[in-house]
Amino acid sequence: MNPIIFILLCFAAVGLFDKILKNRLGLASSFDKGMVTMGDFMLSVGGFYCIAIAFLNGHASLFESKEMIISSLLAPDLGGYSIVASMSQSNDILIFCGVLLTSTLGCLISFQLPIFLNELNKEDLTYYLKGVVYGIVGLLPVLIVCGFLLQIDHFMISFLPVICICAILVGLFFLSFHTLIVVLTIFSRIVQIVGYIFFFLVCMTFFFNMGFTNTTLINETLRIVFQMSIIVSGSLVFCEIVLRKFSKQIEKIGEILQIDKYSVMGIILSFGTSIAMLPLFSKMNQKGKILNAAFSLS
Numbered sequence: 001m002n003p004i005i006f007i008l009l010c011f012a013a014v015g016l017f018d019k020i021l022k023n024r025l026g027l028a029s030s031f032d033k034g035m036v037t038m039g040d041f042m043l044s045v046g047g048f049y050c051i052a053i054a055f056l057n058g059h060a061s062l063f064e065s066k067e068m069i070i071s072s073l074l075a076p077d078l079g080g081y082s083i084v085a086s087m088s089q090s091n092d093i094l095i096f097c098g099v100l101l102t103s104t105l106g107c108l109i110s111f112q113l114p115i116f117l118n119e120l121n122k123e124d125l126t127y128y129l130k131g132v133v134y135g136i137v138g139l140l141p142v143l144i145v146c147g148f149l150l151q152i153d154h155f156m157i158s159f160l161p162v163i164c165i166c167a168i169l170v171g172l173f174f175l176s177f178h179t180l181i182v183v184l185t186i187f188s189r190i191v192q193i194v195g196y197i198f199f200f201l202v203c204m205t206f207f208f209n210m211g212f213t214n215t216t217l218i219n220e221t222l223r224i225v226f227q228m229s230i231i232v233s234g235s236l237v238f239c240e241i242v243l244r245k246f247s248k249q250i251e252k253i254g255e256i257l258q259i260d261k262y263s264v265m266g267i268i269l270s271f272g273t274s275i276a277m278l279p280l281f282s283k284m285n286q287k288g289k290i291l292n293a294a295f296s297l298s
Helices: 003-020 028-035 038-062 066-073 080-087 091-119 122-149 155-175 177-208 215-245 247-257 261-270 274-283 286-297
Strands: none
Touching: 003 028, 003 215, 028 215, 038 091, 038 177, 038 215, 066 080, 066 091, 066 155, 080 091, 091 122, 091 177, 091 274, 091 286, 122 155, 122 177, 122 274, 122 286, 155 177, 177 215, 215 247, 215 261, 215 274, 247 261, 261 274, 261 286, 274 286
């Protein structure tokens, strides 16, 4: 288990214990804020996980560079890693696609965008999308170098679709930032709407067995959403305690980076999972929002 995730689980337990004590330590409210996100997470991620994995498992042969495409669309714990592992016999492909690509671009498409779109207001979304582009600018050359170091056969040909999409985003960033924000906002809205439709189809399957997905994937989704909610609860309790006890030290780090204390905490939490910094995003200053969004992608 990721040691940072384990630490956040411990803090979630502290928040739950304080809830038993009727909020005597002032931590139960932070725990509750995390738990109420469970419904939003299910709405955002549930449909994508159940429908997308069911479709990709049955139609993977439709894609020419199937490992590259699938790992660019799915996060590792949303089926990306397991699907790539079942398709490829090469450890190099599994490392690049199943680990590196799924945990960056795949995580962005299937995990971050649906959730962040559902939670952020319009102003914060602009800073988030700007940070995502900065993240892509830094991420793309690293992925290309890793592909060559792993000596993947016909790497540039297989990776070309991903390069083209990223290049278009980067090009728009330098030529017309306004156009880029409009394009990403429209794309993000489409992702959000598709997520809602997928969730509805999952509900129909759950009650009427309509065949859009299966009960195994639905059960896995519930497990993932529960884990995410607990992690967010633990991160909020963690932030509350750290900001109480080490506020001055955090502010000093923020002064060096020219960001506020909430932005510093967001970066720390993102070492465990990018979703943990979401509740703090609205409290960050502008530079902190952009920096956290870029860091969360990589």
